[in-house]
Amino acid sequence: MxxxxxxxxxxxxxxxxxxxxxxxxxxxxxxxxxxxxxxxxxxxxxxxxxxxxxxxxxxxxxxxxxxxxxxxxxxxxxxxxxxxxxxxxxxxxRQTLHTVLKNLHLLNPSPQPEDTYLQNETHAQLWHAVNALDEKHRLPVILHYAHNLPATEIAQILGLSEGTVYSRLHYARKQLLGGLKTRPVLGPKKPAGGLP
CATH class of the missing domain: 1.10.1740.10 (RNA polymerase sigma factor, region 2, helix turn helix motif)
Incomplete structure (x- = not known):
């Protein structure tokens, strides 16, 4: 039964x-x-x-x-x-979000070691940048991207208006893009002599 x-x-x-x-x-x-x-x-x-x-x-x-x-x-x-x-x-x-993502199993392993390394480095750079945000911008990012919550629910949880949540997410994305543009882009190294 x-x-x-x-x-x-x-x-x-x-x-x-x-x-x-x-x-x-x-x-x-x-x-x-x-x-x-x-x-x-x-x-x-x-x-x-x-x-x-x-x-x-x-x-x-x-x-x-x-x-x-x-x-x-x-x-x-x-x-x-x-x-x-x-x-x-x-x-x-402050927290290290890269470790959090591993704990949440959000990092998908790649079959190739080089791909895995690049993926891990990219995620590390991204979440290092998220970690650098102040709390009022970091929490909506975590709730939206790591927990897939909609803005309406984030607004209720944080006691904000929905418009404020959207504004903070927008500001955080701009900050993250600006921070990531100043970091070197990772990729496979080209052989010496300029030939591919």
Whole structure:
């Protein structure tokens, strides 16, 4: 006999009415996503695990404050991001996004060693440039490009207007393009003598 899991929870009000079993469902449904989100911001597995747990504790303690205007995942993401910001302020260091991308399995290995090297160098340069952005521009970039969130959800998570999210993404792209243009372009070396 197969076990049927409860339908996904959309609002905290549903959760509040349903009890402990559905609190466990909430954690099971969103834990992996919240952990990846925390890991991508903190770049530390242990801290990400701690903040993931703190996110669900904070959410359960503030359950009566959830208005139901957004999907519960958006609300949990906002809590997690705020806790991550606090952690970053305390430790006063920046993350290395190249490592985060490896942890998220976003780097696809190439069959040729030379291609792998070039791809890794290109990604390293890109994410080094992203890492150099200030927090208000870096977070929308991470949420949009590493987590594939739409601008509307990013706006809800960060408490911004959708237009502000688009503006920050646009500004970040301009900054990234400018930063990457000043770096040397990597490619296969040409043999001496100018012949291909």
């Amino acid at each position: 197969a076990l049927v899991s409860p339908a996904p929870l959309e609002t905290a009000h549903q959760l509040d009415r349903m009890g402990t079993t559905h609190i466990e469902t909430l954690v099971q449904e969103h834990r992996a996503y919240i952990h990846r989100l925390c890991l991508s911001i903190l770049n530390d597995t242990d801290e990400a695990e701690d903040i993931t747990q703190e996110t669900f504790v904070a959410a359960l303690l503030a359950l009566n404050q959830f208005r139901g205007d957004a999907h519960i995942r958006t609300w949990l993401s906002a809590i997690a991001i705020n806790l991550c910001r606090d952690t970053l302020r305390k430790r006063k260091t």
